[in-house]
Amino acid sequence: MRVLIIGSVAGGTSAAAKMRRNSEDLEIVIYDMDKDISYSGCGIPYFVGEDYISREDLTPRNSQWFKKRFNIDIFTEHKVTDIDFEKKLISVINLKTGEAFTDSYDKLVIAVGANPSIPNIEGIDSANVFPVRNVQSGERIKIFIKEKNPKSAVIIGAGFIGLEMAENLKSRGLDVTLIESAPHVMPSMDYEMALYIQDHLLKNGVKLYTSEKVESITENGRYVNTLSGSKIATDMIVVATGVKPATDIVKNKGIKLGLHGGIIVNDKMETNIPDVYAVGDCCEVKSTVTGEYIYRPLGSTANKMGRIAGDVITGGNLRFRGVPGTGIFKTFELTVAQTGLSEKEAATRGIDYVVSHNIKENQSKYLKESRELVIKCISERKSERILGVQIVGERGVDKRIDVFVTAMTFGAKVSDLFHLDLAYAPPFSTTKDPVMYSGMILDNAINRGRQLITPHELMKNRDSFTVIDVRSKDDYNKGHIDGAINIPHEELKETAKSFDKNKKYVVHCNKGTTGNAAQNLLLNLGFKEVYNLSGGYSQYKIEFGRVAKD
């Protein structure tokens, strides 16, 4: 059996390697138009930022290695120009020699990846405009910085690649300006969580334009002109406006594509065309949370899909189970992670959900390395399942998102999290890990009448609630929610006696814990409707930032 694979980055090489692991009886041939194979695309921002990271670090394996290790033939700089699904033939051009030829397959694996979405604007082809696409495009940025010594950069697009580039260009000494067309950075996240990232970027001296579009690039890339009239002088421009499936090769050939333009495959990585498989960034994948097809181009998912395709082709029983859609990145000192649905995605789908903002230290507070994490967790009220999580913080974010991902994978209810026997010692966690607290808060909200309200919901219906601020008078005087009454927690039991128990109350402290104690107290005293403000005054302040003094 002869298997052809188009594309040799993560998915294609994973498929090939797995086939060979399972069988010595296949011919395996890969074509790739690029020079580099099996590279770490996610490493490009770090390659740009750090001198000690070399091109070879990002491309540890070449064709010879695959030949020696796996007896796999990889032809680089070979562009596949056409596929004939009927005749099981592909047309190839050797980009080095110009030679054109065809090759035939028994099984075909399409692993062509994604292309950057480059905005179609004047001046985008200037010499100092760089997409972030592959190792070579990273290398061009690195060389440009070395040779031209630019002092400033504009990054178009504030998704994770843009934000990673911001850190790495800043570390090269460049002045960095980020332009994002959405109302906030990381458009896939919720607004109030993205605000933490924006604060962190501003603290690190990054200039930020949101809800702003680039209209043109003029004077040979010297100026970036925005739709609202800003003219930003810059020495270089990085385009990080996302990627889209590189599916031109299969368009109008009857292969099924999804709403995002990616190839649709089943759990065996089969397309709707017989003997044609697809894996990696050219595909959409099933969400384990909603069952919908989503587009999540990531090396980790591409690797999974490749391994599964390789196993299926050689008769194995591995099947793709879908992904919640986990992502993580760091920018400067801040780590940002998310998985599953955002609140806006849950709202759009009409799901009845509960949200908690849980602000906790990553480790014992008395250790000087400890930092706060903010965990936003979204749970479906009826099933008590976790729908999505967003976390920002300087330390320990990666651990918490992975624990959530693992719990979600096994269908955890929020009430399950408290029971986890997570590893505790002062340098690593708190006696109850922040993940457990998120579970407890949501369990209490869903099952024990300890309802939560987000700052956003509160401010949308501000007049419906009496807000009780149970912090100290000092804290209250430094800033508080407009119209909030200050009753320090220790006075609440006595003072609340005179209150109307049938009104709607929102209680809050600084981050949520004392607010919960106050909520318990009022409910135990017979109050009918008491909400604890999710994330307390800290979360309110991030979102509404106003300091009222009355």
Added chain:
Amino acid sequence: MRVLIIGSVAGGTSAAAKMRRNSEDLEIVIYDMDKDISYSGCGIPYFVGEDYISREDLTPRNSQWFKKRFNIDIFTEHKVTDIDFEKKLISVINLKTGEAFTDSYDKLVIAVGANPSIPNIEGIDSANVFPVRNVQSGERIKIFIKEKNPKSAVIIGAGFIGLEMAENLKSRGLDVTLIESAPHVMPSMDYEMALYIQDHLLKNGVKLYTSEKVESITENGRYVNTLSGSKIATDMIVVATGVKPATDIVKNKGIKLGLHGGIIVNDKMETNIPDVYAVGDCCEVKSTVTGEYIYRPLGSTANKMGRIAGDVITGGNLRFRGVPGTGIFKTFELTVAQTGLSEKEAATRGIDYVVSHNIKENQSKYLKESRELVIKCISERKSERILGVQIVGERGVDKRIDVFVTAMTFGAKVSDLFHLDLAYAPPFSTTKDPVMYSGMILDNAINRGRQLITPHELMKNRDSFTVIDVRSKDDYNKGHIDGAINIPHEELKETAKSFDKNKKYVVHCNKGTTGNAAQNLLLNLGFKEVYNLSGGYSQYKIEFGRVAKD
């Protein structure tokens, strides 16, 4: 209803707080013989090691705080001397005044914790001998170091407290000697994993005696004399030989104790005596892995049990689900974590298990912060469930153990781990996380005929196997397993043609990956019995360390 609680560290205060969160209708009174309450016992080594950590950091809450926050009465320096389960009375002495009195309860929570096991040897009562028990004992060590400026310390016991103390005393400039009666440090772990810790201790200048007992302490604590005849001069001695349940108060009163001397409770934290509950370090807990009662005194578990007891007493439906028994600590730069069964525990129980040693980077290898992790994972062959995990490494160990713990909690099979959508970006992981690799290795071993053999098993039956070392000739010449044949992987396919396919082979590379490729190749070529050496030559070397040159 009047609830009395004996003990106010983790379990007792958690129980009290949860009761009050649920109800305003209880009287809650706690007695504790100590001065400090609700303290972080696990923080003591760090308190000793770091000037910036104060007594107040470890004891953030006092009786007044609990009174104000929760209307709970805590009487410190009050020793409970007797309990009358029939009359529901306890006898108390006020240690400050000498006053004795009785108090009555409707419900009683025993949260008396644990006491250090102090070896009964000559000189143990010398003035420079310190147990690690509570905040005051930690403070005595800290003051002794400040005032007496000791140059050397002997630590008796190399469990996690002993190893944390080793780091913290060393950081104070002391010369540290560790004495452990078991054959290796961390007796709860398996030998070959403990060796990594021992190497790390030696690298950090700690002197180490294993399989060694302290016979006596002489000349007012100036000398520690061992059973095998060593006489170690020292300025101070720390006793870290573990703890045992402080159950003297309930002995011979009909309360059920377990094999480890701890109180036996059900999932509601009820003892066998009506209206008497027990939580925390004075209790044994059920293992989620074996269903057996185990003794795992830890603040995190005590907190859980306390919260559950508090909920049950106030009519709630929280129930204790048991724990796999997770532990973590760091010593110098090394983090060490374990959960569930060790290999020796699995073997003792006659379980048919499979072991893998998986040696991987914690993050993209080209980042200079990346470090190797060693993950030992033990899986039951029949059920494919994960029975236990041990991890050592400098970075990212806490994340991996928590992912394993979470997966185990939901009954994960080893084949489930590959499918986890764990968060990937170069600073946080590799495209396939090390946890996923452990799952893949064990899945391949159990379900796909890619059998593993540990260095220990191989060397026990060395003559039964032909060992093929597929590393380069250079690597082989630097050191190899006695009698191993060197066939670099790229030559294996050709060379193996002449081999007897019915003999037993063990293949290995440096850490396991190329060994697996070689194993696949031979099996695909029709070889009948081929094992991959678990952890490769690296793991062999840690355990057998010999360099054969023939």
